[in-house]
Amino acid sequence: MTAITVPAREGRAIEVREGQRLRITTPKGAQAADFFAYNARNVGEWLSPNHTWVTTFCVKPREGDTLISRFRRPMLTIVKDGAAGVHDMMIAACDQFRYEFFGHQGPHASCSENLCVAMRRLGHAIDVIPQPINFFTNTRVEPDGRFVSPPNPVPPGAFVEMKALMDLICVVSSCPFDLNVDGWTINADQGPTELLVELI
Numbered sequence: 001m002t003a004i005t006v007p008a009r010e011g012r013a014i015e016v017r018e019g020q021r022l023r024i025t026t027p028k029g030a031q032a033a034d035f036f037a038y039n040a041r042n043v044g045e046w047l048s049p050n051h052t053w054v055t056t057f058c059v060k061p062r063e064g065d066t067l068i069s070r071f072r073r074p075m076l077t078i079v080k081d082g083a084a085g086v087h088d089m090m091i092a093a094c095d096q097f098r099y100e101f102f103g104h105q106g107p108h109a110s111c112s113e114n115l116c117v118a119m120r121r122l123g124h125a126i127d128v129i130p131q132p133i134n135f136f137t138n139t140r141v142e143p144d145g146r147f148v149s150p151p152n153p154v155p156p157g158a159f160v161e162m163k164a165l166m167d168l169i170c171v172v173s174s175c176p177f178d179l180n181v182d183g184w185t186i187n188a189d190q191g192p193t194e195l196l197v198e199l200i
Contacts, residue, residue, distance in 0.1 A: 002199040006033075008192040011114025011173035013122055014199060015040060016164045021079065021200040024172055026136045028193040029156035032175035032186050034093050034111040034132040037067075037075055040167040043119070045069045046130045047076070049089035059141070061087050061133055066165070070130075076162040083158035088134040090147065094177055095129070102179050109176035118171045134175070135160050137186060149184045161200075172197050 006012045011034075016022050024033050039045035048070040049061075055072075056065045063081040066074050081087075092098075095112035112129045119126045138152045174195045177186040187193070 004197045006172050006174045006195040006197060008174050008194050009109040009114075009176035011111065011118040011171055012197065013118040013169055013171045014197060015122075016168045016170050016199060018164050018166050018168075021161055021163050022076075022170055023159055023161040023198040023200060024135055025157065025159040025196040025198070026083075026154060026193070027156060027196055028190065029158060030136065030152035030154045030187060030190065031193045031195055032137040032177065033135040033195050034114075034173040034175050035135055036115055036130055036132050036171040036173075038119075038124075038169045038171075039069065039075070040169050043124050043126075043169065045071050045073070047133070049131050049133055053089060059089055060085060061089060061135075061160075067133070067162070074165045075168065076164055078160060079163050080159075080161040083136055083154050083160060086136060086138050086152070086154050086158075087160070088137040088139040089131070090139060091134050091137065091149075093129050093132050093173070094175060099179065102181055104179060111173040111175055114173040114176075115171050118173075119169070122169060124169075132173075137175075149186055151185050152187070
């Protein structure tokens, strides 16, 4: 078994062979994990939540769901959800411009940058930031269409486990979001914390 700690505010890439299982855990709870996956043989094919929810008829990933690529090919199956379904597939990866939108001044770590750095370490230049799956992220669409992020109930030790359906490069980012924005509690009040990634 391979285990990697993703430090708070950073990202890591891991190569996953077809048939292997990948487990992502939030040791302290409530830490958003931005998750990206690429076909290891063609990084122009990546996991697409938007294409996935058209086949699952749900904007949240669930145990048993098959996650598909932008070419509509199966990439992963969620085999076990230890976070009671508290996940999101609608929030774009944070970037410098989002932090500036919320009033932050100066550079800020982001999931977009974490993705690019992690893939560059493996020799891949990324010029498109795909929509991630945001595991352990509490969001809700209100009846009037408003989109909110209530307080995050994900407990310490919550996890999600997936099985690879092709050879993949997976990237996990410990989301750096730490701004105090009313109604937008991404990483609870504790601020960003580490994640654990295990290859089983």
